[in-house]
Amino acid sequence: xxxxxxxxxxxxxxxxxxxxxxxxxxxxxxxxxxxxxxxxxxxxxxxxxxxxxxxxxxxxxxxxxxxxxxxxxxxxxxxxxxxxxxxxxxxxxxxxxxxxxxxxxxxxxxxxxxxxxxxxxxxxxxxxxxxxxxxxxxxxxxxxxxxxxxxxxxxxxxxxxxxxxxxxxxxxxxxxxxxxxxxxxxxxxxxxxxxxxxxxxxxxxxxxxxxxxxxxxxxxxxxxxxxxxxxxxxxxxxxxxxxxxxxxxxxxxxxxxxxxxxxxxxxxxxxxxxxxxxxxxxxxxxxxxxxxxxxxxxxxxxxxxxxxxxxxxxxxxxxxxxxxxxxxxxxxxxxxxxxxxxxxxxxxxxxxxxxxxxxxxxxxxxxxxxxxxxxxxxxxxxxxxxxxxxxxxxxxxx
Numbered sequence: 001x002x003x004x005x006x007x008x009x010x011x012x013x014x015x016x017x018x019x020x021x022x023x024x025x026x027x028x029x030x031x032x033x034x035x036x037x038x039x040x041x042x043x044x045x046x047x048x049x050x051x052x053x054x055x056x057x058x059x060x061x062x063x064x065x066x067x068x069x070x071x072x073x074x075x076x077x078x079x080x081x082x083x084x085x086x087x088x089x090x091x092x093x094x095x096x097x098x099x100x101x102x103x104x105x106x107x108x109x110x111x112x113x114x115x116x117x118x119x120x121x122x123x124x125x126x127x128x129x130x131x132x133x134x135x136x137x138x139x140x141x142x143x144x145x146x147x148x149x150x151x152x153x154x155x156x157x158x159x160x161x162x163x164x165x166x167x168x169x170x171x172x173x174x175x176x177x178x179x180x181x182x183x184x185x186x187x188x189x190x191x192x193x194x195x196x197x198x199x200x201x202x203x204x205x206x207x208x209x210x211x212x213x214x215x216x217x218x219x220x221x222x223x224x225x226x227x228x229x230x231x232x233x234x235x236x237x238x239x240x241x242x243x244x245x246x247x248x249x250x251x252x253x254x255x256x257x258x259x260x261x262x263x264x265x266x267x268x269x270x271x272x273x274x275x276x277x278x279x280x281x282x283x284x285x286x287x288x289x290x291x292x293x294x295x296x297x298x299x300x301x302x303x304x305x306x307x308x309x310x311x312x313x314x315x316x317x318x319x320x321x322x323x324x325x326x327x328x329x330x331x332x333x334x335x336x337x338x339x340x341x342x343x344x345x346x347x348x349x350x351x352x353x354x355x356x357x358x359x360x361x362x363x364x365x366x367x368x369x370x371x372x373x374x375x376x377x378x379x380x381x382x383x384x385x386x387x388x389x390x391x392x393x394x395x396x397x398x
Contacts, residue, residue, distance in 0.1 A: 001185040009063075016058035017054050017197045017200025018200040020058065024048075047209060047212050050214055051201050051205065051214060051216070083111045083113075086110060087108065094214075105148070108219065109144060124139075155215060160293060162207055164221065171248045172191045172192070176232075201217065229245035248304050309333060
């Protein structure tokens with residue numbers, strides 16, 4: 001499998017997903033799998049779900065055309081595609097019948113177990129300065145846990161038109177580049193297929209969306225990205241193998257971590273929907289859906305670009321020696337990306353609180369901004385927002 005195969009596979013997946021999405025939308029309306037307004041979403045409701053079935057069709061068609069199923073790799077690829085079918089069906093049932101969280105989790109574990117049983121398993125990881133750490137018999141269950149975690153990260157981030165599809169397409173493209181450089185060609189082609197399927201669906205999902213992927217699609221993309229990360233980087237002997245997926249998927253990982261910590265803080269179930277996601281905070285400070293998505297795309301591109309740079313910039317040789325100049329360049333890039341990420345999260349928190357305070361008190365924007373600025377200067381900002389509960393913006397009483 002070559003880079004040319006990956007490009008053709010991406011195009012094929014794009015075309016199939018773009019053409020199949022209107023068909024799955026008709027199916028969704030026929031069976032009643034239609035989005036209803038949720039606390040965590042920004043859509044008005046009434047949009048057909050099951051877009052994940054179109055992406056599944058794209059993955060299967062492109063996979064059968066361009067993946068090489070010979071030998072041991074073939075068994076693992078068969079396992080990945082079989083797991084994709086299982087999780088897409090579980091997600092489709094959830095989109096239609098709103099399954100209990102425990103049932104959904106069981107379905108995710110079952111789907112993740114299929115590729116792991118076929119050999120998509122992390123048996124050891126090479127850490128800088130520590131060498132290889134062997135997981136032994138714990139490798140399989142740890143891999144299942146990791147795949148389930150990625151599925152839920154993507155699922156929780158799917159709350160605004162085009163966000164999950166676009167972020168996953170960017171991540172898959174970065175994984176494809178890294179996988180080919182690590183000579184994991186099968187993972188590179190699978191990543192390209194995932195990217196093409198997500199982009200093809202995005203034709204119908206960018207704001208204003210005419211179709212939603214639903215849990216069917218978000219779980220499918222999560223499983224595929226997780227398998228690509230395992231096969232394309234984590235299973236290799238590369239020193240930074242574990243860092244690649246963490247950096248590439250940093251935006252949905254950070255979003256999910258932030259939201260889960262908020263829910264734990266206010267003693268709410270971690271699976272309960274709320275309005276603490278990054279896209280909700282962008283909306284709270286007045287960003288449109290398109291602008292919100294484009295900002296999050298740009299953030300993802302920066303992080304994915306840094307992950308690719310970690311692989312291609314010659315800051316270190318195979319013996320572990322570091323080149324001072326290139327190491328300084330990478331350190332500078334890393335600090336810039338980190339600073340941008342911290343600043344964005346911090347800014348969203350401050351601005352979202354300002355808007356909330358204005359709505360709750362009915363005070364003028366200038367007065368609220370001045371009060372927040374004083375609190376930040378005197379270190380009393382946390383005390384000022386101590387009564388900022390989990391319910392979000394409240395309008396002032398009459």
